[in-house]
Amino acid sequence: MPQKSYIEAIRDGIREEMRRDDRVMILGEDVGAKGGVFGVTEGLQKEFGEWRVLDSPLAESLIVGVAIGAAMNGLRPIAEIQFQDFIMPAVDQIISEAAKIRYRSNGDWNVPMVLRSPFGGGVHGALYHSQSIEAIFAHIPGLRVVVPSNPYDAKGMIVAALRDPDPVLYFEHKRCYRAIKGEVPDGEYTVPLDRARVVREGEDIAIFSYGMMVHASLEAGDRLAADGFSCEVVDLRSLRPMDRTAIVASASKCGKVLIVQEANLAVSVASEVAAIIAEDCFDSLDAPVMRLGGPEIPAMPFSPPLEQFYLVTPDKVEAKLRELAAY
Amino acid sequence: MAMTRTETKARAGLDAETLRLMYRHMLRSRLLDERLWVLNRQGRAPFWISAEGHEAVQVAFGMNLKPKYDWVAPYYRDLALTLVLGMTPKDHILSVLQRAADPNSGGRQMPAHYGCRRLNIITTGSPVGTQLLHATGIALASRMRGEDAVTLTSIGEGGTSEGDFHEAMNFAAIHKLAVIFLVENNGFAISVPWQKQMPTQDVADRAKGYGIPGVIVDGCDAIACYRTAREAVKRARRGDGPTLVEAKVLRLTSHSSDDDQRRYRNAADLEADKERDSLHRFKATLEELGVLHPGDAEELRSELVLELDRATDEAEVSPFPSADTAMLHVYSETGD
Numbered sequence: 001m002p003q004k005s006y007i008e009a010i011r012d013g014i015r016e017e018m019r020r021d022d023r024v025m026i027l028g029e030d031v032g033a034k035g036g037v038f039g040v041t042e043g044l045q046k047e048f049g050e051w052r053v054l055d056s057p058l059a060e061s062l063i064v065g066v067a068i069g070a071a072m073n074g075l076r077p078i079a080e081i082q083f084q085d086f087i088m089p090a091v092d093q094i095i096s097e098a099a100k101i102r103y104r105s106n107g108d109w110n111v112p113m114v115l116r117s118p119f120g121g122g123v124h125g126a127l128y129h130s131q132s133i134e135a136i137f138a139h140i141p142g143l144r145v146v147v148p149s150n151p152y153d154a155k156g157m158i159v160a161a162l163r164d165p166d167p168v169l170y171f172e173h174k175r176c177y178r179a180i181k182g183e184v185p186d187g188e189y190t191v192p193l194d195r196a197r198v199v200r201e202g203e204d205i206a207i208f209s210y211g212m213m214v215h216a217s218l219e220a221g222d223r224l225a226a227d228g229f230s231c232e233v234v235d236l237r238s239l240r241p242m243d244r245t246a247i248v249a250s251a252s253k254c255g256k257v258l259i260v261q262e263a264n265l266a267v268s269v270a271s272e273v274a275a276i277i278a279e280d281c282f283d284s285l286d287a288p289v290m291r292l293g294g295p296e297i298p299a300m301p302f303s304p305p306l307e308q309f310y311l312v313t314p315d316k317v318e319a320k321l322r323e324l325a326a327y
Numbered sequence: 328m329a330m331t332r333t334e335t336k337a338r339a340g341l342d343a344e345t346l347r348l349m350y351r352h353m354l355r356s357r358l359l360d361e362r363l364w365v366l367n368r369q370g371r372a373p374f375w376i377s378a379e380g381h382e383a384v385q386v387a388f389g390m391n392l393k394p395k396y397d398w399v400a401p402y403y404r405d406l407a408l409t410l411v412l413g414m415t416p417k418d419h420i421l422s423v424l425q426r427a428a429d430p431n432s433g434g435r436q437m438p439a440h441y442g443c444r445r446l447n448i449i450t451t452g453s454p455v456g457t458q459l460l461h462a463t464g465i466a467l468a469s470r471m472r473g474e475d476a477v478t479l480t481s482i483g484e485g486g487t488s489e490g491d492f493h494e495a496m497n498f499a500a501i502h503k504l505a506v507i508f509l510v511e512n513n514g515f516a517i518s519v520p521w522q523k524q525m526p527t528q529d530v531a532d533r534a535k536g537y538g539i540p541g542v543i544v545d546g547c548d549a550i551a552c553y554r555t556a557r558e559a560v561k562r563a564r565r566g567d568g569p570t571l572v573e574a575k576v577l578r579l580t581s582h583s584s585d586d587d588q589r590r591y592r593n594a595a596d597l598e599a600d601k602e603r604d605s606l607h608r609f610k611a612t613l614e615e616l617g618v619l620h621p622g623d624a625e626e627l628r629s630e631l632v633l634e635l636d637r638a639t640d641e642a643e644v645s646p647f648p649s650a651d652t653a654m655l656h657v658y659s660e661t662g663d
Contacts, residue, residue, distance in 0.1 A: 025471070051471050057501070062460055062494040069464020072449055073398065075471070077464075089490070096454045097461070105442050105450035106433030107656040141657050165659040 004184040007177040009151035010040055010116075013158035014078065016188065018048055021076060024162055025052040027063055028080025028116075037082055038118060038177055060086055064093040064115065068101070071113040076162055084119035084171060085128045085299075091136075098167040099142030114161045118174040120212055120262055122311050125174075126302035130310075132211075132263035132294070137169050138239040138272070144168040145239040146193055149214040151182040153237060156191030164193060173211035173262075180215065196243035198250065202232035205324055206254040208247060208273050210236040213260045213312060220317035229325050239269050244276055251277045255286035256324050262312050265293040287327040292320045341553060343618045345390070349549055350613055352386040353606050354624075355631050356407035359416045362635050363423050363438070367584045371643075372423040375584045376439045378406035380577035381511050383605040384544065386411055387552035388479055388509060391560045398447045398469070400462035400480040402455075403439040404511060408481070413446045417638035427648035434648045456482060456489030459508065463495045466504035477563040481509040484573075485516025487530050496571065500537035503568035507559045510571070511546065513578035518591040531573040539569050546576030547605040550612070577603060 004012065018024045025048075026041055032055040035042030045053035056063050060081055067079035081087045087094070094115065102110045121130030138145045144166060148154040154172070161168035199214060200221065207217045214235045221231035234250050236242065251257050257277055259270040270291040277289050292312055294300070300310045341349075360379050366372040378385065381404050389411025392399070401408055406419065414430070421429040423438045431442050432450070442450030449465070451458055462480030469476040486492060487510055499506045510530045514521045521528070534541025540562070544555040552574060559570040577600045581588040588597070613619040 057494070057497060059490075059494045059497070061491055062463075062498055065457060065460025065491060065494070066464035066467060066498060069400070069449075069461035069466075070468040071464070072461065073465040073468035075468045092454055093457060093460065096452055097457050100452060101450055102658070103656050104432055104436050104440070104452060105444070105656075106429075106435055108430070108442060108444045109450045110659065144658075165663050 001183040001185055003181050004151045005178055006151045006154050006172070006180045007038065007040055009154040009184045010158055010172065011042065011044070012184065013155035014041070015044060015047070017159050017162045018044070018052065020188070021162070023074060023076040024078065025054065025070070025075055026078045026080060027054050027056050027067055029056055029058055029063070029082050031055060031080050036080065038174060040116070041080070060088070060090040061093050064090040064098065067113045067115070068093060068098050068111050071111045072109055077113050078162070079113060079115045081115065081117040083129050084117045084133055085131045087117060087133070094137065094143070094167070094169070095140050099140045102166065103142055110165050111167045112165050113167045114158070115167065115169045116172065117169070118172045120173040120175055121300040121307065122175050124302065124307065125300070127299035130300035132261070134171050134239055135263060135268040138269055140240070142166070143240060144193055145171070146237060147171045147173070147211045147239060148237065149173070149176065149211055149235050150180055151184045153191050155184050156189050157193060157237070159188070160190040160193050163190070168193065171211070175212050194238050194241050194243060196237055196246035197235045198232060198246070199235045200231070200233040202230035202254065204229045204231065204254055205256045205258060205321060206232045206234060206250040207258050207260060208234045208236060208250070209260040210239065210269070211262070213262055216312060216314045216317050217260050219314040220321055223314070223318050224321050224325065229321070231321065236269070236273070242272060242276065244280070247273055247276050248280045251281045252284040255284055256327070257285070257289045258317075258320055258324055259289070259291045260312060260317055261293045263293055264296050265291050266296060268293065287324055290320060290324050292317060341550065346613055346616070346618045349386055349390060349553065350609055350619065351627060352389070352407060352411050353382040353549065353609065354627060355416070356382045356386070356410050357606055358628070358631050358635055359410070359419060360406060362639065363419070364580070364584070366420070366423055372438070374437055375423060376403050376582070377580040378404045380513060380579035380600070380604065381546065382407040383549040383609065384509065384511060384546045384552040384556070384574035384576060387549065387556040388507070388560075390553070391556040392477060392479060394446055396447070397476050398449070398462070398465045398478040400449050400458040400465065400478065401441050401451060402458060402481050402483065402486065403451070404483065405441060405481055406439065409441050409443070409448060412448060414443055414448070415638065416635055417642055420638050420642040421645055424642050424645075425647065426642060426645040427652070428645050455486040456491035458482070459495035460491050462506050463499045463504060466499065466506045467502065470502065470504055475505070475564050475566070477505045477507065477560050479507045479509060481511055483516060484510055484512035484514070484521055484530055485519065485524055487533070488524055496533070496537045496539070496569070499569040500539045503566065505563035505566070506569045507563055508569060508571045510573045511576050512573055513576045515578055515582070515592070517582045517586060529573060531571055534571040539571060541571045541573065543573045543575065546574035547603050547608055549605055549609040579604060
């Protein structure tokens with residue numbers, strides 16, 4: 001099976017779906033001739049033309065608002081927001097409109113739109129090219145929020161997102177783009193948008209994570225394995241809806257839980273996972289649920305020592321796992 | 328003084344049948360509007376937000392669109408527009424009474440949050456201006472499929488201060504999309520007068536910045552509204568791109584049933600507006616042209632009131648949504 005990078009896998013999924021379904025189009029800044037600032041849409045305008053891979057003006061509310069309208073009139077648009085940090089002007093369109101259109105029309109209208117956006121730090125992107133603000137959207141009923149962590153899921157989930165009748169926010173950790181490679185089948189397949197996946201089975205500690213942090217968790221788990229501790233690593237994949245069954249199964253099985261994310265912890269994805277475990281796994285726990293995430297500062301600073309201070313690294317995950325193992 | 332059909336056409340540029348239909352639509356909306364106010368004041372409906380004074384331009388555009396083929400992204404004052412396109416007084420009474428059969432939202436949204444898929448009227452929420460971008464996206468989809476469907480979207484002059492107004496006009500103009508931006512300028516955004524909303528008197532001036540036509544029409548002159556609408560729709564349909572139409576309309580009522588405009592508008596102005604009411608003015612014109620004969624208007628009114636009475640009776644016995652339906656339609660239940 002061919003090895004592909006995460007970014008190639010996303011592009012393959014989009015390209016194949018655009019070939020199969022001429023309703024699929026892309027709207028965003030620099031998505032055309034440049035192929036996106038990270039290169040996700042490279043070559044697509046050449047193959048599909050300027051209408052289907054359409055460079056938008058520099059206006060995020062427009063990108064999402066126009067995509068919503070196009071979706072209501074029969075297209076399957078992909079709205080690309082260049083960095084998750086710049087999504088703010090579009091939040092009214094996402095939360096007030098896309099998320100509520102099916103509900104407020106009593107099922108008369110729906111918005112089959114995919115919003116793609118890179119997030120996450122560790123690329124010297126400073127405050128406004130590093131944020132992880134997915135929790136804002138995971139709070140909102142009516143949206144689906146997914147974060148693939150590997151190339152196989154990246155392709156299968158972008159295709160599933162494009163076939164879903166509701167708005168899907170598809171967030172890509174930008175450090176995964178080229179760092180993460182894996183086997184990706186040629187041809188058509190989908191990955192469900194509402195299921196977590198046990199990436200590695202284990203007995204002692206369940207680690208719940210998503211995006212790039214799945215890889216930090218796997219690496220840290222490896223280091224503990226050498227000392228006889230086995231970690232189960234669960235990739236949440238979908239932040240809304242959250243796969244409660246999978247979370248409860250792994251937490252109950254291991255009895256000890258660490259939740260790892262890059263975002264700061266207060267009122268976050270980790271908070272929700274911890275709440276689910278508190279509600280459903282009380283009798284199975286052998287230790288307090290622990291969480292590891294970014295600090296409570298507004299965003300990731302630029303200078304390397306400051307950036308490193310913010311980032312969740314395999315070393316930090318390992319330290320937390322040892323604390324939990326010793327409890 | 329009665330005129331021949333030819334003379335009428337020469338004066339109005341419209342045949343008598345069109346003029347009569349236009350008056351009927353305007354009166355029907357006004358009578359429904361008045362009924363909804365009554366239901367509110369009787370305590371049977373918690374909220375209403377009126378279209379009184381806006382009817383002429385809405386009817387003009389509605390009559391120039393092809394229902395179910397063209398698209399409409401309306402705002403909360405577009406009662407008359409929705410009626411012309413095929414919604415019914417009963418539909419809106421059901422909405423005001425929050426009944427399950429309300430086709431706009433099944434009783435989920437406040438009244439005047441219009442939407443009807445069958446008629447290509449998209450669902451609207453409460454944030455102001457978002458619909459302009461939806462209209463632009465709808466027109467983009469039509470354009471990409473090579474269809475000549477026209478998309479009409481509307482907003483008050485207050486809404487033109489929102490960023491989405493600029494973003495939508497800019498994008499629609501860049502791609503020459505078949506969108507008509509109708510600004511129903513009644514001079515007040517709730518209580519804030521236009522002088523505190525914008526530095527220039529005419530919203531239409533802003534069209535220059537996008538290289539598209541900006542047209543001002545007297546929203547109290549139904550015939551002028553009709554001609555303006557016809558031209559804007561033709562222009563959009565033949566692929567010449569968007570038009571910004573500014574209709575100077577009157578807000579004959581308070582902003583909503585929760586507002587009292589006497590607190591911020593002077594009594595003389597309110598009286599003067601009543602004199603300028605397009606409905607009365609149009610009736611006088613049609614009588615002068617001989618399109619309406621003595622007694623016609625009264626007969627029409629009786630017919631429409633009867634329709635309203637029936638609609639009200641039927642709506643009042645229509646059931647409320649049951650609480651267990653509140654969890655429905657968050658996501659697709661069928662996967663499509």
